[in-house]
Structure formats: C-alpha cells, structure tokens
Amino acid sequence: MSQFMTRENLQKWAPLLVLIALILFFSAANPNFLSVRNFARITMAATPALMISLGITFIIIMGSIDLSMEGAVAVCAVVFATLFLSLGGVLNSWAWVALPAALVVGSIFGLINGLVHVRLKIPSFMASLSMGFVGIGLSLLMTGGDRIRVEDPIFRSLLTERVLNFPLMVYFAGLALLVAWFIQSRTRIGRNFYAVGGGEELAHASGLNVNRVRVIGFMIAGVFYALGALFAVARIGIAETATGYNLMFISITSVVVGGTALWGGIGGVWNTLVGVLIVNVIANGMIVIGLPRYVQDGVLGVLVILAVYLSTDRKSLAFVK
Amino acid sequence: MSFIRKFIEQETINRRKFLLASAMGIGGAAAAGAFGAGPVRAALTDPTIAWSYRNRTNPYWNEIVSGGEAFVESMGKPKGDLVHLINDGSSEKSLADVKALLAKENGNVALAIDTNDAPNCRPVVEAVAASKGYVSTIWNKTDDLHPWDFGDHYVSHMTWSDLGPAEQTARILFDKMGGKGGVVGLGGIASNNPAIERKQGLLNAMKDYPDIELLDYQAADWDTQKANQIMSSFLTRFGDEIKGVHCANDTIGYGVLEALRAEGLQGVIPIVTYDGNPQAVELVIKGDIEATVFTNPHWGGGITAALAYYAATGLFKPSDEPHASREFYGPTIMITPNDAKAFKAEYLDSVPTYDWKDFWGPGNGQIHY
Known part of the structure; x- marks a missing residue:
C-alpha cells in the first residue's frame, strides 16, 4: 500500500485522478455531460487557454513566472486582426501573412519580456506583469478601444468545420501540444529548462548560459501566447484589448492544478493538458449541473491550494515567503 | 535615519502650507463677501x-x-x-x-x-x-x-433605467419564440445595478407569458469569452429545450452568437441584447440579433x-x-x-452633430425612486 501511495506517485497521478473523478461526478449528476458533443464544447473552450498554459509551463519549469499573457494575447490578436483585414481579409489572399506575423509579434514580445527580466535583473513576475500592462496599453492604442471583427469564413472554419465531431481548431491545438512536447523532451533547450528549474547554480556552474535559456524560454512562451490569441480570435471572431482577459488566472491555475510545481524543475506539457481540462471541465460541469457560476472560482481556488500542497516537499523548505 | 527626519520636515511644511492655504481661503471668501460678490459666485470664465x-x-x-x-x-x-x-x-x-x-x-x-x-x-x-x-x-x-x-x-x-427596455427586449424575444418554450439568460456582474435591472426586466416580462420557462440565468460578467463558454454549457444541459436567449449586453451577445455558430444553431435560436453597440446594430440588420437597446x-x-x-x-x-x-x-x-x-x-454612419445646448430634449423624464 505505502509503496504505491508515495508522494511521487500521488503527485504524478493525482491530477489525472481528479480529472476522471470530476468527469464521473458531473456525468452522474447530469448524463448529458458525458457526450461527444459536450466534450467538443469543452475542448473548444479550452484551446486558447491550453496554448497560453503550454507557454507558461516552460517558464514555470524554469522556476520563473510570466504574468504578461493578457497583454501579449491582446497585442497579438489586435496585430493579427488589423494586418489580416488590411491585407484583404480573406485567408486565400495575402492576408495569410497575418498568421505568421502574429507569431513573430508574440516572440518579439517574449524577447523583450525576457531581456527586461535578465538584463535589467528585474524579478520575472514584476518584469512580465509590467510588460503585460504595456501590452494592454499598446493594444488599446492600436484599437482606440474598438473591437475588430474577423469574419472570413475560411479562417472561421477553425471553429465551424468539424472532423469527427470536433472543430478544426482542436486538432491544430493538438498539433501545437505535440510541438510543445517535442520541445520539452527532444530538444536541448527543453532539457535546459529543467536544468535551470532544478538548480540554477548547478546549471550555471556546469557552463550553461542561464540567461540565454531564460530569454529563449520567454520567446517560446510568446509564440504560444500568439497561438492562443489566434485561437481566441477564431473562436469569438473578435480581436480586442479584452481578448486576453482572465487568461492569466486560468492558465496559471491550469498549470499548477496539472501538477507542475511552482518551484520549477517538475512537471511538463502533459500535466498542463490535464490541468487545462480540469479547469474547463469544472467551468462546463458547474453550469451543466446547474450550480451558479461563481461557485466555480471557489472550487478552483481550493484545487490550487491542494495541488500546491501536493507538489511541495515541505521537508526541504525551511520557510515559506 | 536622515530619511525619517526629512519626512517629518516635509510633513511639517505641508501642514504649514495647508494651514496658510486654509486661512487664505477663509480670508478670501470673507473678502469676496465684503466686496458684495453675493452668495452665488459670478460665473467662471473658461473653466x-x-x-x-x-x-x-x-x-x-x-x-x-x-x-x-x-x-x-x-x-x-x-x-x-x-x-x-x-x-x-x-x-x-x-x-x-x-x-x-x-x-x-x-x-x-x-x-x-x-x-x-x-x-x-x-x-x-x-x-x-x-x-x-x-x-x-x-x-x-x-x-x-x-x-x-x-x-x-x-x-x-x-x-x-434599464428595467423597461430590458422588459421590452424580453417581450420581443418571447413573441419571436411564439410565446412558449425555454429561455436562458446571461447577465452582467451580479452586483452591478444595470445587471440587476436587466434581469428583473426579463422576469417582469415573463409574468405575461405563462408558457415561457426560464431554464437558467447565469452571470457572464459582461464578458464575451465567459458568455461563450456558459452558452455552450447551457446547450449541453438543456439541448433542444432552449428556444431563446436573453443577454444583458451586446458583448455577452457576441459570445452567445459564436457558441451558437459553432453548433450550427445561429439564426435558429433568437437572441436579444442591450447597449446598441455599432457591431450589434449590424447584427440586428443581418437578423442575427432580434433587438438591442441604444442608450x-x-x-x-x-x-x-x-x-x-x-x-x-x-x-x-x-x-x-x-x-x-x-x-x-x-x-x-x-x-x-x-x-x-x-x-x-x-x-x-456619421455621428450626428448634437446641439450641446439642448440639455433635456433627448432625455427620458425625472428620476423616480
């Protein structure tokens, strides 16, 4: 018994067990929950959040934090929509350039974020929080507070076209997840994230350019934020300053609930997938069983405390600040 | 500890300035009274x-x-x-x-x-x-x-007052539904006054439509993304029972419309919104939204x-x-x-040029409590 109930095992499998338990609970409460159509709805709602969460996963593995996602998403969404419309507004023209352009903007945003953090030696939470505000301000400047509608049917087919009952965007998100997994497990930079998060001094002493790893980490996160922005625009058809609204809370909650430790070095993209699904299953399930929506924030809060509790080795901590 | 001393000095100066300013203010007022400016000060110039x-x-x-x-x-x-x-x-x-x-x-x-x-x-x-x-x-x-x-x-x-107009949008919605069937509502931030009034407007209208059933009402916090998620969850919970949607504002409406679009239900389930944003008006022209209210x-x-x-x-x-x-x-x-x-x-299409001296023309009468 005690062999299986080790902290490591619990830490590894608890998120998945929680997800399964939630699905069983909601299905028992309302059988409609357990249907392909509903899972399509849950995954559809989850795609933008999954992209943001994948980005922040790398940062958290490094032991840093990034709070700039709301600003980054707003900037990427607005730049994408503005460029897309000015280049023709339909995907089968030069407007497709807006898609890679958004990713470039995301990476530049991440680059600046990383440089501010590393070069100016500002703690990552403060550097990224400030950059987030800069992003919100920038997108507001570009839009003047207006919303930009993207109505091209080909672009919107990400939402409206379905293969095997799931919209196209879900498959593209799956592809991005595989890319993230590849970065994490098959590339040097992926391993370096764990090295930095596991013990920065050691990594530095082994000759690793920690600052470079950090900056690249923020750039990769920026690209995923841009992907999240694209999916968010595809889902709603609107790009605005508020496109990224609430994504900070949702993404960090997802990553933590998925079992990636805030101290760095532990966890990964699959944890994040489970975490995002937990958060979205709760959001969907609460409504499906007829509870008021604001209860869900409370439940999520409790889950975060539980997740952090499980992922913390208290013996190794002299104090908590 | 020099910064503490500096702080105390500054505070002392500030207080002194404040006292001086207050004395001058009182003196000034007295002087103005003495020179016969009257109880109402003459109009300001170029405020x-x-x-x-x-x-x-x-x-x-x-x-x-x-x-x-x-x-x-x-x-x-x-x-x-x-x-x-x-x-x-x-x-x-x-x-x-x-x-x-x-x-x-x-x-x-x-x-x-x-x-x-x-x-x-x-x-x-x-x-x-x-x-x-x-x-x-x-x-x-x-x-x-x-x-x-x-x-x-x-x-x-x-x-x-959003009560009356919200009731009216609800009536338009119910009539569009043929006076019967299930309705879901998506509201603003639950404690906001307009959110409360717009929900109450819906409830008031329901009194005259006995065959309309309110399936559920959830706070969507005026937010498009949240509204989108809530609406798709509603579809899971109630499925075909939903015959109409009452939204507390346009931004909620956009999220609802997209949730319906994703399921191919756009144009099948009528929705009403509030605020009359330009894009919502476009959607009313297209027939995607049945009614909105411009303030x-x-x-x-x-x-x-x-x-x-x-x-x-x-x-x-x-x-x-x-x-x-x-x-x-x-x-x-x-x-x-x-x-x-x-x-x-x-x-x-072009923002009308208003007569900014016609203060009360477009208004809606005295506030009653």
Missing part, C-alpha cells in the same frame, strides 16, 4: 473641462468620452483640451484625482463624472461645491443625494460635460431649473430588425 471615468478599454466608456471630446470641439477647442481623469475602477483614485484637479485649477473646473460607486458621489460633489467648481454626474449616486441641495454647483445627475453614450458623455460647462459659464442657472431638469433619465432607443437600418443611418 477646465474634465471627464472622470473608468477607462477607455470598454467600448461604452470610449463612446462616452468621444461625446465629451465632441462637445469640447464644438466650441472650437482642440479635443486635447478635455482633461481625462481615469479611475480604473477605484473610487479612491476617482476622488483623489478630482481633488487634485480642483486644487490645481483653484476650483475653475467644469467636471463630468461617473464616481465609480454610489457612496463616492457625495464626497466628490462636496469637494467640487466647496471649491466653487461645477459638477454633473451620471450613473452612480445614492438616493438621498440631490443636486438641488447644493445650490448651483451640483448641476445635474443623469442615469438610465446613446456619445450624447450622454457630451451633454454631461456641456451641462457642467454651461452652468459654470453662466448660460443657465441650475437653481432656477425644475427638479426634472436636474435629475433625469438618459435616452433609450429600441433597435429591431425593422428599424435597424434607419437607426444606423441616423446615428452610426
């Missing part, structure tokens, strides 16, 4: 026009402020002359900004403001009245606070600044006006597919 509001991210406040700018421009001034006091949802900042502006301009201020929450209205109005500036408020005010209790300096208060924030933003300004410059004397001219409801215009095109041509 600074300021708008104090939440922020510009929100399309509604953006429209409000654009009206303020249009008013400033109507007097041949650059729109940059309008002073923006942005409170970002903080009543403390709202009050502090107003006090700072009053101090800087020595009370020579015509202020238009939404004080962010109702209790904050009194200190703001008192501060303006104490420095003989002029203020007009919108939306937030406690029921016991009235402009006529402050002579001329609290010029006016405008608010919008003309552009006019509201302009006329509130105009009221404060023209009272300050002496064009009219607020205390000579009846109560109905000092506490009144703003305009509401119902937009349905039948009249959406005409509405768009009149209000949106």
Whole structure:
C-alpha cells in the first residue's frame, strides 16, 4: 500500500485522478455531460487557454513566472486582426501573412519580456506583469478601444468545420501540444529548462548560459501566447484589448492544478493538458449541473491550494515567503 | 535615519502650507463677501473641462468620452483640451484625482463624472461645491443625494433605467419564440445595478407569458469569452429545450452568437441584447440579433460635460431649473430588425452633430425612486 501511495506517485497521478473523478461526478449528476458533443464544447473552450498554459509551463519549469499573457494575447490578436483585414481579409489572399506575423509579434514580445527580466535583473513576475500592462496599453492604442471583427469564413472554419465531431481548431491545438512536447523532451533547450528549474547554480556552474535559456524560454512562451490569441480570435471572431482577459488566472491555475510545481524543475506539457481540462471541465460541469457560476472560482481556488500542497516537499523548505 | 527626519520636515511644511492655504481661503471668501460678490459666485470664465471615468478599454466608456471630446470641439477647442481623469475602477483614485484637479485649477473646473460607486458621489460633489467648481454626474449616486441641495454647483445627475427596455427586449424575444418554450439568460456582474435591472426586466416580462420557462440565468460578467463558454454549457444541459436567449449586453451577445455558430444553431435560436453597440446594430440588420437597446453614450458623455460647462459659464442657472431638469433619465432607443437600418443611418454612419445646448430634449423624464 505505502509503496504505491508515495508522494511521487500521488503527485504524478493525482491530477489525472481528479480529472476522471470530476468527469464521473458531473456525468452522474447530469448524463448529458458525458457526450461527444459536450466534450467538443469543452475542448473548444479550452484551446486558447491550453496554448497560453503550454507557454507558461516552460517558464514555470524554469522556476520563473510570466504574468504578461493578457497583454501579449491582446497585442497579438489586435496585430493579427488589423494586418489580416488590411491585407484583404480573406485567408486565400495575402492576408495569410497575418498568421505568421502574429507569431513573430508574440516572440518579439517574449524577447523583450525576457531581456527586461535578465538584463535589467528585474524579478520575472514584476518584469512580465509590467510588460503585460504595456501590452494592454499598446493594444488599446492600436484599437482606440474598438473591437475588430474577423469574419472570413475560411479562417472561421477553425471553429465551424468539424472532423469527427470536433472543430478544426482542436486538432491544430493538438498539433501545437505535440510541438510543445517535442520541445520539452527532444530538444536541448527543453532539457535546459529543467536544468535551470532544478538548480540554477548547478546549471550555471556546469557552463550553461542561464540567461540565454531564460530569454529563449520567454520567446517560446510568446509564440504560444500568439497561438492562443489566434485561437481566441477564431473562436469569438473578435480581436480586442479584452481578448486576453482572465487568461492569466486560468492558465496559471491550469498549470499548477496539472501538477507542475511552482518551484520549477517538475512537471511538463502533459500535466498542463490535464490541468487545462480540469479547469474547463469544472467551468462546463458547474453550469451543466446547474450550480451558479461563481461557485466555480471557489472550487478552483481550493484545487490550487491542494495541488500546491501536493507538489511541495515541505521537508526541504525551511520557510515559506 | 536622515530619511525619517526629512519626512517629518516635509510633513511639517505641508501642514504649514495647508494651514496658510486654509486661512487664505477663509480670508478670501470673507473678502469676496465684503466686496458684495453675493452668495452665488459670478460665473467662471473658461473653466477646465474634465471627464472622470473608468477607462477607455470598454467600448461604452470610449463612446462616452468621444461625446465629451465632441462637445469640447464644438466650441472650437482642440479635443486635447478635455482633461481625462481615469479611475480604473477605484473610487479612491476617482476622488483623489478630482481633488487634485480642483486644487490645481483653484476650483475653475467644469467636471463630468461617473464616481465609480454610489457612496463616492457625495464626497466628490462636496469637494467640487466647496471649491466653487461645477459638477454633473451620471450613473452612480445614492438616493438621498440631490443636486438641488447644493445650490448651483451640483448641476445635474443623469442615469438610465434599464428595467423597461430590458422588459421590452424580453417581450420581443418571447413573441419571436411564439410565446412558449425555454429561455436562458446571461447577465452582467451580479452586483452591478444595470445587471440587476436587466434581469428583473426579463422576469417582469415573463409574468405575461405563462408558457415561457426560464431554464437558467447565469452571470457572464459582461464578458464575451465567459458568455461563450456558459452558452455552450447551457446547450449541453438543456439541448433542444432552449428556444431563446436573453443577454444583458451586446458583448455577452457576441459570445452567445459564436457558441451558437459553432453548433450550427445561429439564426435558429433568437437572441436579444442591450447597449446598441455599432457591431450589434449590424447584427440586428443581418437578423442575427432580434433587438438591442441604444442608450446613446456619445450624447450622454457630451451633454454631461456641456451641462457642467454651461452652468459654470453662466448660460443657465441650475437653481432656477425644475427638479426634472436636474435629475433625469438618459435616452433609450429600441433597435429591431425593422428599424435597424434607419437607426444606423441616423446615428452610426456619421455621428450626428448634437446641439450641446439642448440639455433635456433627448432625455427620458425625472428620476423616480
């Protein structure tokens, strides 16, 4: 018994067990929950959040934090929509350039974020929080507070076209997840994230350019934020300053609930997938069983405390600040 | 410990300055009285026009402020002359900004403001009245606070009653549904006054439609993304039972529409919204939305600044006006597919040039409590 109930095992499998338990609970409460159509709805709602969460996963593995996602998403969404419309507004023209352009903007945003953090030696939470505000301000400047509608049917087919009952965007998100997994497990930079998060001094002493790893980490996160922005625009058809609204809370909650430790070095993209699904299953399930929506924030809060509790080795901590 | 000493010194100087300033203020007032300026100070000349509001991210406040700018421009001034006091949802900042502006301009201020929450209205109005500036408020005010209790300096208060219009949109929705079937509602931030009134409007309308059933009502916090998620969850929970959707504003409506589009249900399930944003009006013309309500924030933003300004410059004397001219409801215009095109041509294709001296024409009568 005690062999299986080790902290490591619990830490590894608890998120998945929680997800399964939630699905069983909601299905028992309302059988409609357990249907392909509903899972399509849950995954559809989850795609933008999954992209943001994948980005922040790398940062958290490094032991840093990034709070700039709301600003980054707003900037990427607005730049994408503005460029897309000015280049023709339909995907089968030069407007497709807006898609890679958004990713470039995301990476530049991440680059600046990383440089501010590393070069100016500002703690990552403060550097990224400030950059987030800069992003919100920038997108507001570009839009003047207006919303930009993207109505091209080909672009919107990400939402409206379905293969095997799931919209196209879900498959593209799956592809991005595989890319993230590849970065994490098959590339040097992926391993370096764990090295930095596991013990920065050691990594530095082994000759690793920690600052470079950090900056690249923020750039990769920026690209995923841009992907999240694209999916968010595809889902709603609107790009605005508020496109990224609430994504900070949702993404960090997802990553933590998925079992990636805030101290760095532990966890990964699959944890994040489970975490995002937990958060979205709760959001969907609460409504499906007829509870008021604001209860869900409370439940999520409790889950975060539980997740952090499980992922913390208290013996190794002299104090908590 | 030099910084502590420095702090104490500074505080001492500040207090001294404050005492001196207060003494001068009292002396000044006495002197003015002695020279026969009378109980009402002569009108201000060229007061600074300021708008104090939440922020510009929100399309509604953006429209409000654009009206303020249009008013400033109507007097041949650059729109940059309008002073923006942005409170970002903080009543403390709202009050502090107003006090700072009053101090800087020595009370020579015509202020238009939404004080962010109702209790904050009194200190703001008192501060303006104490420095003989002029203020007009919108939306937030406690029921016991009235402009006529402050002579001329609290010029006016405008608010919008959403109860009636929200009831009317609900009736339009129910009629579209053939008077029977299930309805879901998506509301604003649960504690917001407009959110409460718009929900109540829906409930009021239901009394006349016994075959309409309210399946569920959830707070979507005025947010498109949240509304989208809630609507798709509603579809899981109620499926085909949903025959209509009542949304508390346009931004919620956009999220609902996209949730329906994703399921191929757009145009099948009718929805009604509120606010009359330009994009929502487009959607009404296309038939995607059955009704929305326009509250003309552009006019509201302009006329509130105009009221404060023209009272300050002496064009009219607020205390000579009846109560109905000092506490009144703003305009509401119902937009349905039948009249959406005409509405768009009149209000949106080119922003109408308003007569900023016609203070009460478009309004909706005295506020009743």
